[in-house]
Amino acid sequence: MKIYGVAFLAACYLIGQVIGKYIGIGLGIGGNVGGVGIAMILLVMSNDRFYKKTSLHVETQAGVLFWSSMYIPVMVAMSSILNVKVALSNGWVAIFSGIIATSCCYLLIPLISKWSQLNLKESTE
Amino acid sequence: MIGVDVLDEVFIKNGLIVAFLTVGLMLFLADWISKIFNKRVPGVAIAILVALVMAYFGGDKGISNHSFFSGMALLGGAMFRDFTIVATAMGANLSELRKTGVPGIISLFIGVTVTFFVGGSIGYAMGYTDAVSFATIGAGACTYIVGPITGAAIGASSDLIAISIAAGVVKTIFVTIITPLVAKKIELDNPCTAMIFGGMIGTTSGVAAGLAATDPKLVPYGALTATFYTGIGVLLCPSVFYLLMVYLL
Numbered sequence: 001m002k003i004y005g006v007a008f009l010a011a012c013y014l015i016g017q018v019i020g021k022y023i024g025i026g027l028g029i030g031g032n033v034g035g036v037g038i039a040m041i042l043l044v045m046s047n048d049r050f051y052k053k054t055s056l057h058v059e060t061q062a063g064v065l066f067w068s069s070m071y072i073p074v075m076v077a078m079s080s081i082l083n084v085k086v087a088l089s090n091g092w093v094a095i096f097s098g099i100i101a102t103s104c105c106y107l108l109i110p111l112i113s114k115w116s117q118l119n120l121k122e123s124t125e
Numbered sequence: 126m127i128g129v130d131v132l133d134e135v136f137i138k139n140g141l142i143v144a145f146l147t148v149g150l151m152l153f154l155a156d157w158i159s160k161i162f163n164k165r166v167p168g169v170a171i172a173i174l175v176a177l178v179m180a181y182f183g184g185d186k187g188i189s190n191h192s193f194f195s196g197m198a199l200l201g202g203a204m205f206r207d208f209t210i211v212a213t214a215m216g217a218n219l220s221e222l223r224k225t226g227v228p229g230i231i232s233l234f235i236g237v238t239v240t241f242f243v244g245g246s247i248g249y250a251m252g253y254t255d256a257v258s259f260a261t262i263g264a265g266a267c268t269y270i271v272g273p274i275t276g277a278a279i280g281a282s283s284d285l286i287a288i289s290i291a292a293g294v295v296k297t298i299f300v301t302i303i304t305p306l307v308a309k310k311i312e313l314d315n316p317c318t319a320m321i322f323g324g325m326i327g328t329t330s331g332v333a334a335g336l337a338a339t340d341p342k343l344v345p346y347g348a349l350t351a352t353f354y355t356g357i358g359v360l361l362c363p364s365v366f367y368l369l370m371v372y373l374l
Binding site for chain 2: 009010012013016017020023024027032033034035036037039040041043044045047048061064065067068070071072073074075076077078079080081082083084085086088089091092093094095096097098099100101102104105106108109110112113115116117119
């Protein structure tokens with residue numbers, strides 16, 4: 001049944017949210033720290049486990065895959081509710097610091113990527 | 126006019142369903158436009174760009190300020206965003222995640238540090254020269270959540286906090302638009318680079334939307350590291366980084 005997949009996904013999501021909240025409280029910064037990431041790791045690990053044992057039922061998987069495919073429409077909806085006007089009207093400081101700082105990170109990505117691939121090769125050799 | 130009243134009532138009452146229809150139509154049209162241009166620009170990228178333009182003509186909550194589109198706030202809100210991002214993990218490969226775990230974590234720290242100091246320096250160069258301003262603007266350049274939390278923690282004024290939120294939103298929009306355009310140049314075509322990308326850039330919304338327009342298969346890898354970015358930013362900016370700036374300035 002598809003709802004098993006949806007319920008399973010919901011369980012991973014909620015567990016992640018609760019743990020993320022506790023990490024936030026524990027670090028004394030409030031909010032949710034990495035809740036989504038923890039939920040993703042839970043889902044990947046349990047999927048991996050099920051897959052080795054019995055392979056998650058096709059219908060159950062379909063329940064998760066539906067929400068996974070809804071992700072792009074959600075991104076479009078999310079873009080349509082951003083406060084674009086404030087972002088553009090709050091002066092050049094916001095625009096410059098946002099864009100230049102991010103551009104520096106883009107420039108560093110290929111370097112870190114190459115460095116990590118070198119390291120991976122060394123550790124496997 | 127009875128006709129308009131009835132339509133109004135039905136559409137406003139069923140906001141989420143209207144949002145499904147709206148987004149479906151937007152993606153359909155965007156795909157159609159993409160085909161005219163020989164798919165040189167992905168349909169998703171066009172749809173997101175159109176959504177951003179629509180948001181500009183809305184209010185502080187974008188298009189959802191119009192009651193007709195109020196459902197967009199639910200469909201595009203944090204709950205559905207995080208739920209669907211978690212669901213994308215179904216397509217991720219555990220051994221791939223393990224392999225890139227360490228570079229992913231390292232890129233998180235490099236990403237937050239570089240963004241904070243470059244963002245803050247831009248503010249400094251434009252006349253915001255005290256430690257509180259430096260830290261608030263630098264934190265805002267990380268994400269629009271890190272900025273206001275940092276600003277509130279170190280006692281920044283409300284206009285400074287507004288600038289920091291704006292810097293974060295500018296970043297999200299910039300990442301959404303620029304990622305599919307530069308993907309080839311930064312070799313963003315494999316899970317390893319996607320995880321490093323998520324850690325370096327960090328804005329979950331921007332990373333997820335940018336990767337969606339680049340290659341949906343990479344989304345879980347980028348999103349996984351990006352979701353830890355705001356947490357690390359909130360941890361470092363108002364504490365270690367701010368104290369360092371007090372010492373330096």
